[in-house]
Amino acid sequence: MITTLYALLYYAATIIFVVGIAYRVWGYWKTPQPANIVTTPAPVTRTGVVWRMFKEVAFFESLWKSNKWIWIFAMMFHLSLWLIIVRHLRYFIDPVWTVVVLAQPFGKYAGFFFVLGGLGLLFRRFVVARVRYISAPSDYLMILMFIGIGLSGLLMTFVNKTDIVAVKAFFRGLMTFNWQPLPADLPVLVHLGLVAVFLIVFPFSKLLHAPGVFFSPTRNMVDNPREKYRPVPWLPPVSEVTFDPPHGSKQS
Amino acid sequence: MAEEEKVIEELTTEEALTDPLYVPEPVEGATEHVRSFPAAPQFQEKLGYPGERPENWQEVALAKMDELRGKFRSFRLFLDICVKCGACTDKCHYYMGTADPKNMPVARQDLLRSVYRRYFTLPGKWFPDLVGARELTEDVLDEWYTYYFQCSECRRCSVFCPYGIDTAEITMAAREILDSVGYGMKYTNEIIGKVFDIGNNLGLPKPALASTLEDLEEEIEDDTGVKVRLPLDEPADVLLVTPSADFFAEPHIDGLIGYAKVFHALGEKWTLSSYASEAANFAMFIGSYENMRRIALRIRKAAIDLGVKRIIIGECGHAWRAAYQFLNTLAGPFDFLDPKYPVPQHICEYTWEAIQAGKLRFNKEENDFYKVTFHDSCNVSRASRMGNYPGGQFDIPRNIIKAVCNHYYDMPEGTIKEATLCCGGGGGLLTDDLMEIRKKGGSPRMKALKQASEEYGVNKMAAICAICKTQFSKIMPYYGYGMDDIMSVHQLVSNAIVLPGSEQEAELDGTDENEATEAAE
Known part of the structure; x- marks a missing residue:
């Protein structure tokens, strides 16, 4: 029963996640950005832009300039998340890649930093009046969801150890359409339930910042508006425009 | 309450x-x-x-x-x-x-x-x-x-x-x-209408413009003894498009005199246009590409009609953004201009190039009364570039000031360059009905200036934006400064430049000669 429920949930969540993000990204991709609105000083070459984006995505350069506390918590949160994701690949692939094996010990303990980072961000949301003012209920819930994922994950890793082989069998089964039973421990169900929520909510929420940042025109454009002509798609070319008549020529 | x-x-x-x-x-x-x-x-x-x-x-x-x-x-x-x-x-x-x-x-x-x-x-x-x-x-x-x-x-x-x-x-x-x-909004939209009807934000028709320029020529001749021209609608190599405030307002007009002197000293064939007598483009403020383009196209037409080789933009922040980031897109391609020069260029790029080439002579002592700081205008800092490397927009104006002034000091870190604080009057807010927000919005910049004054004795702030200049001349008195403590960068250039054949040159070289003879005796 629970196995069927979670199996269906994961099929649905995966489809919503993949199709939803693809649809959103397609929207960003096809929407024009007629003028070059890069925030300067900006790189004047493509390579420079790649480096700028790398620093932005890997080290949160702008956030570092902006606010050290948010930077520390955000860094903790996101770096841990990456390690955790890499570690979790072992439940979907067989045989397990070397990278994933290497990430295993780090990924296991990254869970603590993940929760800590999330708590830090949640704390700021409550305590800093400016941030509290801009927070909607969904902003709190989003962090609580991540903290919930982290805590339930830690619980099943360190406290109430789950039959992880069975969990892996469940996911491998989903992937090969050969369903295997899911261990019905509470932490597992909470953990997987919240992760499914995460997948479903992603394309409809601010989580879109992850793919979205790569499309940000103030960051990803080369500072070359004088050299590169970029026409506005919905305006007629200059060969077809009529100029305003000179002042004084209109009077009859 | x-x-x-x-x-x-x-x-x-x-x-x-x-x-x-x-x-x-x-x-x-x-x-x-x-x-x-x-x-x-x-x-x-x-x-x-x-x-x-x-x-x-x-x-x-x-x-x-x-x-x-x-x-x-x-x-x-x-x-x-x-x-x-x-x-x-x-x-x-x-x-x-x-x-x-x-x-x-x-x-x-x-x-x-x-x-x-x-x-x-x-x-x-x-x-x-x-x-x-x-x-x-x-x-x-x-x-x-x-x-x-x-x-x-x-x-x-x-x-x-x-x-x-x-x-x-x-x-x-x-x-x-x-x-x-x-x-x-009344202020922005009336002004855009004025550009369409008359050609510039201030609503100066061609005859008024021509007589203003004549007056300026006389003024320069009185000061220097040199006949420096400010040509209007003449065939030329360079089209200068500048905010119309430069024709009318203080301290903007002293900047215009500065550009004219630089062009003169370099023997440049340049002209202003009565048709494109406005570099500002308030349609950018209201996010209207259609209106922004209609204004930008005037620059294209003037460039074609006057047969120029290059376009240079005067001191103005958002106008430089409108020119740098939008002109090519809205009114380009400018393939009929001389490909040796970027389109458009900033007047500071032009002046700095001449300074580097050693083509301009200055007497920096003329600015010795001043301890100068530089206010980075938002649009110049964060939406444009000068020169050929990122950050040139910060260095070039400072380099110019340092070439013409002996006393230059920066305001505190975190309030300049890419983190510069707005004057409080940009984006179409430069209207009396928003005075309260202008004063309050300008206060962080004013506090930064105060720090520079206390630390280094800074008594003048230079800027390259028409809106900044107008805004500061209005709000600086609230913070204990004079209306004229905001200056154009090219006003400092104008003070220090020594034009060939001018009284200033005679005085300088004359003194030198006298000293030389005295020493010899």
Whole structure:
């Protein structure tokens, strides 16, 4: 029963996640950005832009300039998340890649930093009046969801150890359409339930910042508006425009 | 009123009055009463907008929002990806100066984002309260009008946002939506109408322009003994397009004299145009590509008609953005100009190149009364470049000042260059009906200047923006400075430049000769 429920949930969540993000990204991709609105000083070459984006995505350069506390918590949160994701690949692939094996010990303990980072961000949301003012209920819930994922994950890793082989069998089964039973421990169900929520909510929420940042025109454009002509798609070319008549020529 | 007391409490502590980057606690509604006058119907219509609010204004506004979402990736993306991290909340000079939380960049964006979420996203349709989505009501529209005209589109927030979200893009879109339902702003829209009717923001017709330029020629001749020309509508190699304030206002006009002297000293064949007698492009402020293009095309036509080889833009912040980031896109390609020069160029690039080549002679002592600092204008700093490397827009004006002045000092870190603080009057807010927000928004910059004055004895601030200059000459007296303590960079150039054949040259070389003879005897 629970196995069927979670199996269906994961099929649905995966489809919503993949199709939803693809649809959103397609929207960003096809929407024009007629003028070059890069925030300067900006790189004047493509390579420079790649480096700028790398620093932005890997080290949160702008956030570092902006606010050290948010930077520390955000860094903790996101770096841990990456390690955790890499570690979790072992439940979907067989045989397990070397990278994933290497990430295993780090990924296991990254869970603590993940929760800590999330708590830090949640704390700021409550305590800093400016941030509290801009927070909607969904902003709190989003962090609580991540903290919930982290805590339930830690619980099943360190406290109430789950039959992880069975969990892996469940996911491998989903992937090969050969369903295997899911261990019905509470932490597992909470953990997987919240992760499914995460997948479903992603394309409809601010989580879109992850793919979205790569499309940000103030960051990803080369500072070359004088050299590169970029026409506005919905305006007629200059060969077809009529100029305003000179002042004084209109009077009859 | 309790609110007012809270504002006063927040903004008058010792720290609040001295620290340029002081961040007050939010006081809700602190500047909700500050509203500019809306535009009269005849001015709306001139720009292609309805004069009155249509019956079905909600539909029209939402359709406009949808249209803009399809036209501008910036707008579409920025509405989606903000995570409300709060990094921008202490970065807006209007928030720092007013304590009104709706002046925090993310909160300003949310005024519109909340409506976008309600009508264009599933969570907003299904669970509006959960995600902070709301209906587009008349109150919301009024709130947009109020707070989107308390933003100077300075892009300071976009520097600090981890995703580069630029509130200016949202503000521009909001203003375009407001215009589409007949809710335009008097100051910006009347001025754009004036450009269409007469050719420039100030409404100076050609005869007035010509006589002003003649007066300036006389003035320069009186000062230097040299006949420096300010040609109008003459065939030339260089077309100078400058903000019309340069023809009329102080200290702008001294900058214009400076450009003329530089051109003269280099023997440049240059001209102004009565048709393109305005570098400013206020249509950028209201986010209207159609109107922005109509203004930009004047520069193209003037360049063609006068047969010039290159286009140079005078000292103006948003005009330099409109020229640097938009001119090519809206009125290009400029393949008929000399490909040796970028299109367009900034007057500072031109002057600095000549200084580097050793083609200009200066007597720096002429500026020895001044201890000068430089105010980086927002649009120059964060939406353009000068020279061929990133950050040239910070170095070139400073290099020019240092070449013509002996005493130059920077204001504190964090208030200059890419983190520069707005003058408080940019983005179309330079109108008397917004004086309160202008004064408050300018206060962080004024506090930074005060620090430089206390530390180094700085007594003059130079700028390369017509709006900054006008704004500062108005608000500096509130902070203990004189109206004329704001200067054009090219005014400093003008003071120090030694024109060939001028009285200044004779005096300098004469003295040198006398000294030489004295020494020999």
